[in-house]
Amino acid sequence: MLTRKGFCxxxxxxxxxxxxxxxxxxxxxxxxxxxxxxxxxxxPETVRLGVVKMRDTNIVFEGAGFQAISGDSVLITLTGPNxxxxxxxxxxxxxxxxxxxxxxxxxxxxxxLRADVTFDDKFENVVVIxxxxxxxxxxxxxxxxxxxxQSAETKLAVKGxxxxxxxxxxxxxxxxxxxxxxAK
Numbered sequence: 001m002l003t004r005k006g007f008c009x010x011x012x013x014x015x016x017x018x019x020x021x022x023x024x025x026x027x028x029x030x031x032x033x034x035x036x037x038x039x040x041x042x043x044p045e046t047v048r049l050g051v052v053k054m055r056d057t058n059i060v061f062e063g064a065g066f067q068a069i070s071g072d073s074v075l076i077t078l079t080g081p082n083x084x085x086x087x088x089x090x091x092x093x094x095x096x097x098x099x100x101x102x103x104x105x106x107x108x109x110x111x112x113l114r115a116d117v118t119f120d121d122k123f124e125n126v127v128v129i130x131x132x133x134x135x136x137x138x139x140x141x142x143x144x145x146x147x148x149x150q151s152a153e154t155k156l157a158v159k160g161x162x163x164x165x166x167x168x169x170x171x172x173x174x175x176x177x178x179x180x181x182x183a184k
Contacts, residue, residue: 031064031098038065038152040076040143046157047112049133050165051178054112059103061089063143063152066097072147074099078156080139086111093145101143112158120176127172130181136160 029041040063047057061076072093078086088111091101109115109127116128136158144151161169172178 031062036065038143038145038150039063040141040152040154042141042154042156045155046159048159048161048165049113049136050161050169051109051113051115051127051129052168052172053161053165054108055105055127057108059088059108059156061091061101061103061141061143061154062099063101064096064098065152066093066099066145066150067148068093068095068097069145069147072145074101074143074145076101076141076143078139078141080158081135081137084134084139086134086139088141099143118179124177126177126179128179128181134158 028043029045031039031041040061042059042061044057044059047054047059063074066072066074073090074093075090076088078084078088080086088107089101089103091099093099106117109117111134113127113129113133114131115133116130118126118128120126139156139158140153141156142151142153169178173180
């Protein structure tokens, strides 16, 4: 028979394990070598709108099957709920017809979070939130090559903050790395 302390400890261990497991994600998607035409994937497939979580998430679009024309590049745009448009990334097309386009940190802050960046007295970045982020939902990511006009699509899910994301943002606010200002 468990004592009261043992029972409480068991509950804490179970809760800790559930939190850890809920944070696990699916394995990264891979390009399908059996497809000969243009294709694109995004890793991760889901992003969260917490400031710290978004900053720390490496969003990478990868594609294959594009014509390898000298000087050609791709532009990736997202279209989502309420006709929301986000310019996400760009990258050159390699000689083998592939590309890898990571979303730059400034794009994540300014496009996804609709925030600004300023500096504090130590010249460290401070994220200034004055507007709500992009709406939650499933976004269609479309890639188009600039010269050959080939295109492909994939989906990216955008979800709201979790409790842990809100806690991390609160810590960021306490440390002066995140500021909230009213919209003008």
